[in-house]
Amino acid sequence: MAPTTDPDVVICGSGAAGLTLAVDLARRGVGFLLIDKAPQPFGGSRGKGIQPRSQEVFEDLGVIDRIVASGGEYPVQRTYADGGFVDVAVTEQAEPTPAEPYQLALMVPQFLTERRMRERLAELGHVVLHGHELVGFDQDADGVTARLATPTGERTVRTRYLVGTDGGSSFVRKALGIGFPGRTLGVRAVVADVLVDGLTTDAWHRWEQTSLCPLRGTDMFQFQGPIPFDLDVDLSAEGLTALFHARTGRDDIVIREVRWASAFEMNARLADRYREGRVLLAGDAAHCHPPTGGQGLNTSVQDAYNLGWKLAAVLGGAAESLLDTYEEERRPIAESVLGLSVRLLEAVKERDMRRGREVHQLDLGYAGSSLNVGSSGRDKGVVPGDRAPDAPVTGAGGVATRLFTLFRGPHWTLLGHDVDADSAPAARAGLHVHTTGVRGDVVDGGGYFRDGYGLSTGQWVLVRPDGYVAAVVDSGDLGVVESYLDGIGVRG
Numbered sequence: 216m217a218p219t220t221d222p223d224v225v226i227c228g229s230g231a232a233g234l235t236l237a238v239d240l241a242r243r244g245v246g247f248l249l250i251d252k253a254p255q256p257f258g259g260s261r262g263k264g265i266q267p268r269s270q271e272v273f274e275d276l277g278v279i280d281r282i283v284a285s286g287g288e289y290p291v292q293r294t295y296a297d298g299g300f301v302d303v304a305v306t307e308q309a310e311p312t313p314a315e316p317y318q319l320a321l322m323v324p325q326f327l328t329e330r331r332m333r334e335r336l337a338e339l340g341h342v343v344l345h346g347h348e349l350v351g352f353d354q355d356a357d358g359v360t361a362r363l364a365t366p367t368g369e370r371t372v373r374t375r376y377l378v379g380t381d382g383g384s385s386f387v388r389k390a391l392g393i394g395f396p397g398r399t400l401g402v403r404a405v406v407a408d409v410l411v412d413g414l415t416t417d418a419w420h421r422w423e424q425t426s427l428c429p430l431r432g433t434d435m436f437q438f439q440g441p442i443p444f445d446l447d448v449d450l451s452a453e454g455l456t457a458l459f460h461a462r463t464g465r466d467d468i469v470i471r472e473v474r475w476a477s478a479f480e481m482n483a484r485l486a487d488r489y490r491e492g493r494v495l496l497a498g499d500a501a502h503c504h505p506p507t508g509g510q511g512l513n514t515s516v517q518d519a520y521n522l523g524w525k526l527a528a529v530l531g532g533a534a535e536s537l538l539d540t541y542e543e544e545r546r547p548i549a550e551s552v553l554g555l556s557v558r559l560l561e562a563v564k565e566r567d568m569r570r571g572r573e574v575h576q577l578d579l580g581y582a583g584s585s586l587n588v589g590s591s592g593r594d595k596g597v598v599p600g601d602r603a604p605d606a607p608v609t610g611a612g613g614v615a616t617r618l619f620t621l622f623r624g625p626h627w628t629l630l631g632h633d634v635d636a637d638s639a640p641a642a643r644a645g646l647h648v649h650t651t652g653v654r655g656d657v658v659d660g661g662g663y664f665r666d667g668y669g670l671s672t673g674q675w676v677l678v679r680p681d682g683y684v685a686a687v688v689d690s691g692d693l694g695v696v697e698s699y700l701d702g703i704g705v706r707g
Contacts, residue, residue: 223376225377231329236523238276257325260475261512264574266513269512278331282328285323286432289321305419313663314606322430376526377493378494388486388501391491398482403481406476406506407455407476409437410472414436422463427439427468450478455470484503486502486546495541498519504552504553510576521681522545524679537704543584551579579602582601587600596687597667598687628649629647630664630668631650632676635652640693643700646700
């Protein structure tokens with residue numbers, strides 16, 4: 216047996232949630248292992264929609280431009296019936312605004328998204344350990360002892376925390392005995408990445424029971440369609456071609472090759488809890504969605520984004536109770552998004568594929584979080600728990616920048632509007648302070664910061680590392696913010 220090693224965190228599962236958590240921990244200097252029992256990376260397109268809020272997360276993690284360049288925007292939906300077709304936009308297109316810079320209806324096959332994230336992880340000095348299966352673990356008050364089956368034999372690892380990002384059939388969740396209640400949704404479907412002859416790539420082609428969607432960034436289409444529960448589906452190119460011809464009558468279209476395929480039952484499930492001592496769940500291990508609305512992967516990414524800074528803070532000396540806020544904040548979000556996904560599935564059954572702002576995840580927040588500081592009486596602008604908007608500003612040196620650029624990185628950010636910079640709190644590790652006004656380092660020439668946050672002269676906004684507002688206070692209450700930062704582990 217290999218000698219025991221001691222990473223701070225073991226992440227079990229290298230899908231979108233595991234990779235997001237790994238990238239976030241890596242940039243914070245946290246030691247971890249990212250393991251996956253599969254011998255190689257996942258190769259399917261499954262979660263192909265990247266919503267605007269996730270695009271913001273990927274900007275902060277340093278990977279957004281590569282992800283956008285790997286895919287493209289969703290095409291129109293072309294519905295065939297009665298010998299003709301009708302083109303309809305699937306998504307409501309909105310223009311970017313100073314507060315919301317990402318409005319792309321972005322399609323990136325999941326395997327390409329994860330490839331870009333592995334590249335980012337490699338830049339930060341880490342790799343996924345494929346062929347490493349978690350086969351057991353025990354925990355005590357000080358940590359977790361994990362047993363891994365590896366290509367070179369069994370290995371025992373002692374770690375402070377274990378995070379299960381190992382999918383809907385999560386070994387970690389089952390080993391903890393955490394319930395996964397919910398329901399099957401009465402739909403069994405096939406999804407496959409295929410090469411097709413005889414079809415254009417300018418539209419998402421839909422027939423009554425089958426669709427072929429061009430996968431941006433590839434030469435493939437994603438084949439989708441419901442199938443009976445009692446049908447043994449032939450997932451070969453010949454089998455899917457026969458199924459397609461039987462359903463559409465379009466003998467001029469041929470599936471030439473299948474690169475990846477899956478037959479699955481749609482479920483909506485939510486774990487009873489996200490944490491058991493020093494073991495936590497994230498992503499599909501904690502919630503299972505139907506594919507409608509592109510919510511599953513995006514919710515998983517944001518789980519990990521919420522958890523990463525909290526794990527790092529606790530490992531750095533913050534109270535362990537900070538980890539309780541992970542489930543407090545993220546489980547209600549998953550419950551809400553599950554409801555949306557199910558409603559959209561019912562709409563699809565009526566052939567309604569339209570998607571609006573409700574799927575963008577920009578309006579999701581943590582209004583009831585115990586991490587919020589006061590400000591319940593505010594009648595305008597942001598309040599604690601809200602997503603922190605972007606805004607164009609100019610540095611004192613004359614170079615244009617954005618709030619998101621100031622936020623980028625693992626730190627907290629304190630922004631003062633129209634204040635005397637000399638009144639700012641003392642510098643401390645893990646906090647960046649920026650001010651507008653007398654001797655301010657930022658100029659809000661267009662008023663976008665002031666208006667987007669609804670601020671009055673002398674007010675301050677504290678923004679968390681994951682881009683949510685923690686506090687809005689007047690200058691006279693900055694002591695409250697400093698005490699809060701002390702308690703959260705950002706100490707002077």
